[in-house]
Amino acid sequence: MDNPKKTVLVISAHAADFVWRAGGAIALYSSRGCRVRILCLSYGERGESERLWKMPGMTLERVKKERQAESEKAAEILGAEIRFFNASDYPLRLSDELLEGMVAEFRECQPEIVLTHSSADPYNMDHPDACQATLRSRVYAQAAGYPLPGKKLGAPPVFAFEPHQPEQCDFKPQVLLDITSVFDHKRKAMEAMEAQEHLWEYYTDLSKRRGVQAVRNSGKSGIKYAEAYQRFYPQVTDELS
Numbered sequence: 001m002d003n004p005k006k007t008v009l010v011i012s013a014h015a016a017d018f019v020w021r022a023g024g025a026i027a028l029y030s031s032r033g034c035r036v037r038i039l040c041l042s043y044g045e046r047g048e049s050e051r052l053w054k055m056p057g058m059t060l061e062r063v064k065k066e067r068q069a070e071s072e073k074a075a076e077i078l079g080a081e082i083r084f085f086n087a088s089d090y091p092l093r094l095s096d097e098l099l100e101g102m103v104a105e106f107r108e109c110q111p112e113i114v115l116t117h118s119s120a121d122p123y124n125m126d127h128p129d130a131c132q133a134t135l136r137s138r139v140y141a142q143a144a145g146y147p148l149p150g151k152k153l154g155a156p157p158v159f160a161f162e163p164h165q166p167e168q169c170d171f172k173p174q175v176l177l178d179i180t181s182v183f184d185h186k187r188k189a190m191e192a193m194e195a196q197e198h199l200w201e202y203y204t205d206l207s208k209r210r211g212v213q214a215v216r217n218s219g220k221s222g223i224k225y226a227e228a229y230q231r232f233y234p235q236v237t238d239e240l241s
């Protein structure tokens with residue numbers, strides 16, 4: 001590994017997306033002593049908090065509070081920092097203020113790795129919107145003339161984490177990340193998302209399936225759990241591997 005102390009920026013449309021889709025990557029990099037920072041653009045208060053809305057007397061503010069508490073707990077288990085933008089969901093509002101806040105984050109963090117949603121998702125338009133906001137703010141952060149303080153950004157690679165129904169989202173795994181050593185943390189973080197208990201087993205099974213495929217593609221028989229990622233930009237290397 002060239003630089004073991006990389007900074008990873010994870011951009012999540014809703015409170016829990018980062019847990020199901022990138023919890024392994026987050027735990028893996030944090031276990032290596034890297035800084036991992038999660039930006040939650042919204043709490044998923046309207047669209048992804050089904051169980052909470054079944055409770056009597058529930059309000060939007062209470063849902064947000066509960067989801068924030070769950071996400072903070074999950075981030076802590078994974079060893080990451082977390083910030084909430086409260087940009088609303090259904091729809092996620094890509095305001096100038098949100099984009100500027102994201103550009104400022106890119107300039108401050110100077111991440112070497114960026115993780116976000118895939119560019120298509122016909123089941124949840126907030127996900128591609130979060131992807132667009134990520135790609136936009138990354139590019140703006142690279143522009144010397146963009147009027148925000150901080151060093152202009154280099155060219156960190158951006159990876160899409162796996163959507164819920166990859167075939168419908170034009171998602172093809174290009175990278176299988178071995179998360180075996182930290183899977184226990186991912187599972188515990190998933191269990192912190194109590195409003196979406198129905199997804200715990202689903203994403204455990206998915207990690208196992210991607211693990212089997214990682215073995216098939218590498219010959220490394222020790223891999224038990226993996227996460228799939230897709231690149232937005234070409235990999236630049238002086239070594240084909």
Ligand SMILES: [Zn+2]
Nearest residue numbers: 013014017048
């Ligand atoms: Zn979501």
